[in-house]
Amino acid sequence: MSAFEAVIGLEVHAQLLSASKLFCGCSTRFGAEPNTHVCPVCLALPGSLPVPNRVAVELATRAALALGCQVHARSIFARKNYFYPDLPKGYQISQYEQPLSEHGRLEIDVDGAPRTVGIRRLHMEEDAAKNLHGAAGGTRTLVDFNRGGVPLMEIVSEPDLRRSAEAEEYLKRLREIVMAVGANDGNLEEGSFRCDANVSIRPVGSSVLGTRTELKNINSFRFVRKAIDYEIARQQAVVSAGGTIVQETRTWSEVQGKTLPMRSKEDAMDYRYFPDPDLPPIEIDPAEIEALRRALPELPVAKRARWQGELGLTAADASVLSAHPAVAELLERTVAALTALPGKLEPAKAGKRAANFIQAEVLRHVRLEGLSASIPISAAGLGELLSLIENGEISGKIAKEVVADMIATGREPREIIGQRGLSQVSDASLIEQAARAVIRDNPGNVTAYRSGKQALLGWFVGQVMKATSGRANPQLVNELLRKLLSEEA
Amino acid sequence: MVDRELHALCVTELASAVAGGEVSAVEVTRAYLERIERFNPALNAYLHVDAQGALAAAAAVDRARAQGDAPGPLAGVPLALKDNLCTRGLPTTCGSRILQNYVPPYDADVVERLRAAGAVLLGKLNMDEFAMGSSNENSAFGPVHNPWDLSRAPGGSSGGAAAVTAARLSVAALGSDTGGSVRQPAGFCGVTAIKPTYGRVSRYGLVAFASSLDQVGPIARNVRDAARLLAVIAGHDPRDATSAQSPVEAYEDECSRELSGLRVGVLVDAIAGCEPSTRQAIESALSRLQALGCEPVTVSLPHAEHAIAVYYIVATAEASSNLARFDGMRYGLRVRGEDLRDTYRKSRSAGFGREVKRRIMLGTYALSAGYYDAFYLKAQRVRTLIVRDFERAFERCDLLLMPTSPGPAFKLGEVKDPLSMYKQDIFTLPASLAGVPALSMPCGLTDGRLPIGLQLVGPHFTEARLVRVASALEQALGVATSAPDPGPGARA
Numbered sequence: 001m002s003a004f005e006a007v008i009g010l011e012v013h014a015q016l017l018s019a020s021k022l023f024c025g026c027s028t029r030f031g032a033e034p035n036t037h038v039c040p041v042c043l044a045l046p047g048s049l050p051v052p053n054r055v056a057v058e059l060a061t062r063a064a065l066a067l068g069c070q071v072h073a074r075s076i077f078a079r080k081n082y083f084y085p086d087l088p089k090g091y092q093i094s095q096y097e098q099p100l101s102e103h104g105r106l107e108i109d110v111d112g113a114p115r116t117v118g119i120r121r122l123h124m125e126e127d128a129a130k131n132l133h134g135a136a137g138g139t140r141t142l143v144d145f146n147r148g149g150v151p152l153m154e155i156v157s158e159p160d161l162r163r164s165a166e167a168e169e170y171l172k173r174l175r176e177i178v179m180a181v182g183a184n185d186g187n188l189e190e191g192s193f194r195c196d197a198n199v200s201i202r203p204v205g206s207s208v209l210g211t212r213t214e215l216k217n218i219n220s221f222r223f224v225r226k227a228i229d230y231e232i233a234r235q236q237a238v239v240s241a242g243g244t245i246v247q248e249t250r251t252w253s254e255v256q257g258k259t260l261p262m263r264s265k266e267d268a269m270d271y272r273y274f275p276d277p278d279l280p281p282i283e284i285d286p287a288e289i290e291a292l293r294r295a296l297p298e299l300p301v302a303k304r305a306r307w308q309g310e311l312g313l314t315a316a317d318a319s320v321l322s323a324h325p326a327v328a329e330l331l332e333r334t335v336a337a338l339t340a341l342p343g344k345l346e347p348a349k350a351g352k353r354a355a356n357f358i359q360a361e362v363l364r365h366v367r368l369e370g371l372s373a374s375i376p377i378s379a380a381g382l383g384e385l386l387s388l389i390e391n392g393e394i395s396g397k398i399a400k401e402v403v404a405d406m407i408a409t410g411r412e413p414r415e416i417i418g419q420r421g422l423s424q425v426s427d428a429s430l431i432e433q434a435a436r437a438v439i440r441d442n443p444g445n446v447t448a449y450r451s452g453k454q455a456l457l458g459w460f461v462g463q464v465m466k467a468t469s470g471r472a473n474p475q476l477v478n479e480l481l482r483k484l485l486s487e488e489a
Numbered sequence: 490m491v492d493r494e495l496h497a498l499c500v501t502e503l504a505s506a507v508a509g510g511e512v513s514a515v516e517v518t519r520a521y522l523e524r525i526e527r528f529n530p531a532l533n534a535y536l537h538v539d540a541q542g543a544l545a546a547a548a549a550v551d552r553a554r555a556q557g558d559a560p561g562p563l564a565g566v567p568l569a570l571k572d573n574l575c576t577r578g579l580p581t582t583c584g585s586r587i588l589q590n591y592v593p594p595y596d597a598d599v600v601e602r603l604r605a606a607g608a609v610l611l612g613k614l615n616m617d618e619f620a621m622g623s624s625n626e627n628s629a630f631g632p633v634h635n636p637w638d639l640s641r642a643p644g645g646s647s648g649g650a651a652a653v654t655a656a657r658l659s660v661a662a663l664g665s666d667t668g669g670s671v672r673q674p675a676g677f678c679g680v681t682a683i684k685p686t687y688g689r690v691s692r693y694g695l696v697a698f699a700s701s702l703d704q705v706g707p708i709a710r711n712v713r714d715a716a717r718l719l720a721v722i723a724g725h726d727p728r729d730a731t732s733a734q735s736p737v738e739a740y741e742d743e744c745s746r747e748l749s750g751l752r753v754g755v756l757v758d759a760i761a762g763c764e765p766s767t768r769q770a771i772e773s774a775l776s777r778l779q780a781l782g783c784e785p786v787t788v789s790l791p792h793a794e795h796a797i798a799v800y801y802i803v804a805t806a807e808a809s810s811n812l813a814r815f816d817g818m819r820y821g822l823r824v825r826g827e828d829l830r831d832t833y834r835k836s837r838s839a840g841f842g843r844e845v846k847r848r849i850m851l852g853t854y855a856l857s858a859g860y861y862d863a864f865y866l867k868a869q870r871v872r873t874l875i876v877r878d879f880e881r882a883f884e885r886c887d888l889l890l891m892p893t894s895p896g897p898a899f900k901l902g903e904v905k906d907p908l909s910m911y912k913q914d915i916f917t918l919p920a921s922l923a924g925v926p927a928l929s930m931p932c933g934l935t936d937g938r939l940p941i942g943l944q945l946v947g948p949h950f951t952e953a954r955l956v957r958v959a960s961a962l963e964q965a966l967g968v969a970t971s972a973p974d975p976g977p978g979a980r981a
Contacts, residue, residue, distance in 0.1 A: 274810070277729065
C-alpha cells in the first residue's frame with residue numbers, strides 16, 4: 001500500500017447556454033466563419049462598454065442552486081488583467097472577491113462508496129477568443145473573436161477528491177446536473193465543458209496540503225483519469241527519490257502519455273484584480289433566487305432513485321437513461337403513456353418494459369447534440385406500441401419491425417400493423433394448421449423429438465413462427481406443439 | 490437676414506435663426522469653416538475638420554426645413570467634439586499617436602443624439618492625450634493655445650473644446666470631464682461648462698480614461714446654450730450599464746428664474762488659498778448671489794484635502810486597465826518586435842506619451858499584489874468619505890460655490906512638475922469623486938484680461954438647479970465670454 005494519498009481539486013469552465021454573449025448581443029453559436037459574431041464590444045474597440053446578459057446570470061444561478069450553492073444577492077464583476085492577443089480588452093471580466101455563489105456540494109459514488117465533494121464557488125466570466133496558430137498555412141497567428149465574450153461559469157471544487165476515478169465521477173455528475181438545469185450542453189468536444197485539475201500528494205494521515213501542480217488540456221473523461229494517474233505517480237516518484245514538487249502548470253500530452261511542464265510559478269502573473277467600474281454589482285432579489293430554486297427540475301440523482309423505486313429500473317438502466325435530459329424525458333413520457341392506456345399497466349412494470357425497449361430499440365437512433373436531441377419517435381407512439389405487446393396484439397419480435405418502421409416513416413404503430421398485416425395470430429385453429437404442416441413435413445425431427453431430443457421443440461416453434469410470418473402468438477405455438485408432438489406418440 | 494456676424498450668434502439664437510429661415514445651415518457652416526481655416530493655425534484646436542460631412546449635414550437640415558419638417562433643438566448649429574468621442578468614419582485619436590490613424594465604425598451615444606437633434610459636426614478637437622492633463626500640453630499633436638493669450642494654456646484636458654468655443658471656431662462643443670476636464674479649461678477660456686452627475690450622460694463611445702469618473706459634458710458660450718446641449722445629450726442608454734434611469738429635466742426652462750431662498754455653501758478655506766484676483770471674483774459673485782436672494786452658509790468638506798491623492802490612485806488604476814486594449818494587435822499603432830512581448834513593448838512605448846505612461850505605471854502599481862489594500866482599497870474608502878462629506882454639506886445648503894481653479898490660465902511650459910500640474914485640479918476633483926454635478930462659468934477677468942472661472946456644485950441630479958443659479962448670476966455679472974480673434978495666422 002502506498003504511503004501517499006493524492007489530493008485533487010477540479011476547476012470546470014462550462015459555457016452558459018444563452019443565445020448571446022455575456023456583455024454584448026453577439027451570437028454564441030459554435031462553428032461560424034471566423035470573426036462573424038463580433039461587434040465593437042467584444043472586439044474591445046475604444047469607447048465600447050459591457051452590459052451584462054441577464055439570461056446568462058439566471059442560468060448560472062440555476063446551476064449554482066442545483067449544486068447547493070449559496071447564491072449571493074449581490075455579486076461583483078472584476079477585471080483580471082493580462083496581455084494576450086486572444087484577450088482584446090487586455091483584461092478578462094470575471095468574478096473575484098464577491099462571486100455569484102459559494103459553498104455548494106456534489107454527491108459522488110464510486111464503487112458503492114458515496115462521498116460529498118465540496119464546491120468552493122461558482123462564478124461567471126467571459127471566454128477568451130481563439131488564437132489560430134499557423135493560420136492560412138503560414139507562420140502567422142490569427143485571432144477568431146467569435147468565442148471572445150461567450151459566457152462561462154467557472155465551478156471550483158474543494159480539494160476533496162482522492163482518486164482519478166473520483167475525479168471522473170465528479171465530472172460526470174457535475175456535467176449531468178448543469179445539463180439537467182439547462183445551463184450547459186455538456187459538450188466536451190466543442191469545448192463547452194472544460195476541466196483543469198489541481199493535484200498534490202501528501203503522506204497518508206497528513207492534513208497538510210502538498211505543493212500542487214495544475215493540469216491542463218484534459219478535455220475528455222479518459223484524459224482526466226490518465227493525466228491524474230500519471231501526475232500522482234510522477235509526484236510520488238519525485239518525492240520518494242527525495243525531490244520536491246515544483247508548483248507549476250503542466251499540460252497533458254496524449255501522444256506521450258505524460259504531463260509536461262508548461263509554466264512555473266515564477267512566471268505566474270499578477271492579475272491585478274479589481275472591481276470593474278463599467279459594471280454595477282449584479283443584484284438578484286432573494287425572492288427571485290427562491291423562485292429559481294423552486295423552478296429547478298428534478299435532478300438526475302433524485303430521478304434515478306425515483307426510477308429505481310417506482311419504475312423498477314436497475315441502477316444500470318437508470319444511469320444510462322438519465323444521462324441526457326431528452327432521453328430521460330422520453331422514458332418518463334413513454335411510461336406515462338403506457339400507464340394511461342387501456343390495460344393500465346402498473347408503473348413498476350411499465351417502467352421496466354419502457355426502459356428495456358428504449359435501450360434495445362431506440363437509443364441507437366437518437367442523435368444527441370449538446371442539450372438538444374433528435375429522437376425520431378414520439379413517447380405516445382412508443383407507449384402505444386408497448387401496450388400492444390402487453391395486450392398480446394403483437395409479439396416482441398414484430399414490435400422490433402414496427403418500431404423500425406415508425407422511426408423510418410413516422411407512422412403510428414396501428415397503421416403499420418394494419419397495413420402490413422402484422423397483428424399477432426392468436427386463433428388456435430390457424431396455428432394448429434401451421435403446426436400440423438410442420439410436423440407432417442419433418443418426420444425425421446419428429447422422431448428425434450419423440451425419442452427424447454426435447455431441445456428440438458425450439459426448432460419446431462421457429463418453423464411455425466416462420467410459417468406465420470412471425471405473427472403467431474409464441475405462447476400458443478409452444479403449447480400446441482407440445483400437445484401435438486406428444487399426442488401422436 | 491441676421492444683422493450680426495453669424496459667428497456671434499450662440500446656440501439658441503442660431504437654432505432659431507435657422508428654424509425661422511433667416512439664415513441657412515449651409516451659410517452658417519461655411520462661415521465657421523472659414524473661421525476655422527483662418528484662425529485654427531494659431532490655436533491648434535482642431536485635429537480634424539470634416540468640411541464635407543459638415544456641409545452635407547447642413548444641407549440636409551436645410552432640405553428638411555424646406556420640406557416643412559419640425560427642426561430639432563440644434564438644427565443647423567455647428568458644433569465640434571473632443572477627439573475622444575467616437576465618430577463613425579471620422580478619425581478619433583484621443584490626442585495620441587497610438588490612435589493616430591484610428592477611424593471608429595460607430596458613433597458615440599452623445600454623437601448620435603447630437604446628429605438626431607440636427608447639429609452640424611465641424612470636426613474633432615485637440616486634447617491632452619487620453620484626457621490626461623490640465624494644460625493640453627500632453628497632446629501628441631502639440632498644445633492648444635488659449636485664445637485670450639496665445640502664450641497661455643487653454644487648460645485641459647478638453648482644451649480644444651474650450652478654445653474653439655471661446656474663439657468662436659465652433660458655436661459650442663462637447664468635452665469630457667474625469668477630474669475637471671471640461672470645467673478647468675472652460676474657466677481658463679472664459680466659457681461655461683457642465684460636468685453632469687455621473688450616469689446622467691451615456692459613456693458609450695467615449696474612449697475611457699477612468700470609467701468610474703468619466704462624464705461627457707457641454708462647453709458653451711453661455712448658460713442657456715450649455716443647458717440646451719445637456720438636455721440633448723442626457724438620458725438613459727441601455728449600452729452603458731452605469732447610465733442613470735432618472736428623467737431628464739427641462740434645463741433650459743430654469744434660465745431667468747427666481748433664486749430667493751436658496752442656500753449657497755461656501756468653503757472658506759478654499760477661497761482663501763486662491764490667487765487674489767480669483768478670490769475677489771468669487772467673493773463678488775457671492776455678494777451678487779446674496780443680492781439675488783440667496784443665503785450664504787459656511788460649510789466644509791473635511792476629506793477634500795485628500796482628493797488629489799485619492800483621484801490619482803483611483804483614476805490611474807482604472808486607466809492602467811482601460812488602456813490595456815491599445816496593444817497594437819487589432820487597431821492603432823503597431824511597431825513590430827522580435828516576438829509578441831517585444832511587439833507589445835515597442836508599440837506601447839512608441840504609441841503613448843510621457844504622462845500616459847506615468848499614469849499607467851502609477852495605476853499598475855496601485856493594483857499590484859501587496860499594494861492593492863494600501864493604495865486602491867484605501868483610496869476607495871476615502872472616496873466614500875468624500876461622498877459623505879458632500880452629503881453632509883448638502884444637508885446645510887442647496888449648492889456649493891467655489892473657484893474652478895486656484896488661478897487663471899498659466900503660460901504654456903510654465904508648470905513643469907507633474908505634481909504641481911495635478912494640484913490645478915484641487916477644486917474640480919472632489920465633485921468628480923462624489924459623482925455630483927458641477928458647472929463652471931466665467932465670473933470676471935483679471936487685470937491682465939484673463940478669464941476667471943467659478944464653480945457651482947450640487948447634489949446628484951440637480952443640474953436644473955445649477956443652471957438656474959448660473960443663469961441668474963450670468964445676467965447679474967455680465968461677463969464677456971468672447972476671446973479676441975487671434976491675429977491672421979498668428980502663432981504664439
